[in-house]
Amino acid sequence: MRTWVILGLAIALIALGIGGYFWWRDWELTRFANEPFGSAEAKVVEIPPGSGPKAVAEMLARAGVVSSPEKLYAYMRREKSGPRLKAGEYEFAGPSAPSKVVQKIITGQVKLHHFTVPEGLRLEEILPILAESDLKLDLGKLQKLSTDPTFTHRLGVPADFLEGFLFPDTYSFTRSANEESVLSKMVLRLMEEYRKADSQRKPGNALNLLEVVTLASIIEKETGAAEERPRISCVFHNRLRLHMRLATDPTVLYAMKLIRGVYVNNITSKDLRTEHPYNTYTTYGLPPGPIASPGAAALQAALAPNDCTDLYFVSRNNGTHVFCPDVRCHEAAVEYWQREFFRQRNRGG
Numbered sequence: 001m002r003t004w005v006i007l008g009l010a011i012a013l014i015a016l017g018i019g020g021y022f023w024w025r026d027w028e029l030t031r032f033a034n035e036p037f038g039s040a041e042a043k044v045v046e047i048p049p050g051s052g053p054k055a056v057a058e059m060l061a062r063a064g065v066v067s068s069p070e071k072l073y074a075y076m077r078r079e080k081s082g083p084r085l086k087a088g089e090y091e092f093a094g095p096s097a098p099s100k101v102v103q104k105i106i107t108g109q110v111k112l113h114h115f116t117v118p119e120g121l122r123l124e125e126i127l128p129i130l131a132e133s134d135l136k137l138d139l140g141k142l143q144k145l146s147t148d149p150t151f152t153h154r155l156g157v158p159a160d161f162l163e164g165f166l167f168p169d170t171y172s173f174t175r176s177a178n179e180e181s182v183l184s185k186m187v188l189r190l191m192e193e194y195r196k197a198d199s200q201r202k203p204g205n206a207l208n209l210l211e212v213v214t215l216a217s218i219i220e221k222e223t224g225a226a227e228e229r230p231r232i233s234c235v236f237h238n239r240l241r242l243h244m245r246l247a248t249d250p251t252v253l254y255a256m257k258l259i260r261g262v263y264v265n266n267i268t269s270k271d272l273r274t275e276h277p278y279n280t281y282t283t284y285g286l287p288p289g290p291i292a293s294p295g296a297a298a299l300q301a302a303l304a305p306n307d308c309t310d311l312y313f314v315s316r317n318n319g320t321h322v323f324c325p326d327v328r329c330h331e332a333a334v335e336y337w338q339r340e341f342f343r344q345r346n347r348g349g
Contacts, residue, residue, distance in 0.1 A: 029078060032071045033102075036095035038064060043092045044111060046175070053082040056105065065092045065101055072098055081106060089175040112172040117186075119168040119295035120220045122254075122263070126166050126293065130182060141179040151180070155187045158210040164217045164290020165190050190293075197299040205237075205303055214286050216294035216302040221250035224319045229297055231323060233305035235313055244311070246280035254291040255279040314338065 043063045047056055053076040054069075061069035076082060081102050088110035092101060115133035117126050123146060131139035145151050149160040157165045167189035173182060194209060207215065219232050239246055249267055255278035256271050257263040272279075278287040294302075312330035313321040314337050322337065324330040 025074075026078070029071060029075045032068070033075050033099040034097050036097045037067045038092065038095040040094050042094075044089060045092070046089050047085070047087050047105065049087040051085065051087060053077065053085060056085055060101060063092075065096065066098050072102075075099075076102060086110075110174045112174060113177075114170060114172050116170040117166065117168045117293070119298070120217075120292050121168065122257075122292050123161070123163045123166065124263075130179075135173055135175070135177055135182065137177075137179050137182060142183065145179055145183055151183075155184060156191060157187060158208070159289050161289075162187065164213045164293055166293050167193060168293050168295050193296045193299055197296070197303045200300065201303045202305065205305075207302065210289065211286055212299065212302050213294065214288075214290045216298040217290035217292045218246070218248055218250060218287075219301050220294040220298040221292055222248060222313075223321065225321075226297055228321060229301035230304065230306040231308055231310065232313065232321070233301040234308040235310045235323070237305050238308070238311055240285065242311075243284065245282075245284055246286070248280050250291055251278050251280040251287050254287070 043065050045059050045063045045065060047059065051059070054073050057066070057069040057072040057076065060066045060072060066072045075098060076085075079102070084106045085102075086105060086108040088108060090105060090109070091111040092104075113134040115129055115135070117129055121129075127139060127142045127146065130137050130142055146162040146166075147160070152160060152162055152165075155165075159165070162183065166183065166186040169186075169189055171182070171185065173185075190213070194212065197212075215233070215236060218236065219229050222232050223229060236246055236248075238244075252267050252271050252274075253263065253265065255274065255276035256267075258278060259274070259276060272281045275282045277283055278291065280287060308323070309325040310323040311326065312324040312333075314324070314330065314333035315321055316337055322333040324333055
């Protein structure tokens, strides 16, 4: 009897010891999971597709995100996290609790890379912004795609290249983004803004998608004053209706760029007389396509211009314009703002 009692006590003690070990192990994993670890600097970890919990734990430990790959692996096994881990590029800034590290990977909170494209840039100015962003896109591939009719038509662009159809905005992409996906997203944003503007289209405005983006690009280049865009648009609509040449300088600059292969921000009298489809001093109607990427306000202005009788506008040399309904008013404005204004300024008046 005594032997059985001793044996029972021994078994009980062993069971208690085993239970105590597992309790301590569980407590230790919980403490480990909830205790922040890591230095102040940001750490980036790339988790390839198909990575299991053990490999992920080792990657995070090597990067200094967690203190122990063994404990993290044990924690993920306890929480059954393995099947839920998502591949991608992750950034961890400052000390982080391992539980939050794992949760970030489970929920796919991948690192985003940002770039901004301002309004009014030409295609040749936009593509280097994409190539020089943190996405490290290939400029040659971007150029090839943006001038590939098969690609542009697949995106719904009614032109053989993407001039004017890369919407100016701030974009966020994951590391997995490539040249095709980035360009596609930018065109999609243009189409979204076009649809919004089209819902407010003024009755009688029959311009199609290509014509709207083309006119909007000219409006964008003509003024930096937001409040002027609908009135600038009115001038151009009036000229189109009366079969007058648009005679807008930005189209001349663009035409000369196509002729010379380089953009020069200066116009000569010879340039104004040079025959070219994009030169609206020599050609009636809109040019064949956009000359830059318009923003949302310019698209809205192209589709919903102000009501006006103006046919001319003259720069005040400060980003705004004087608007005129006839030649006499226009000539007076030119005389003052393009001649007298500079004479007075040169005299210090």
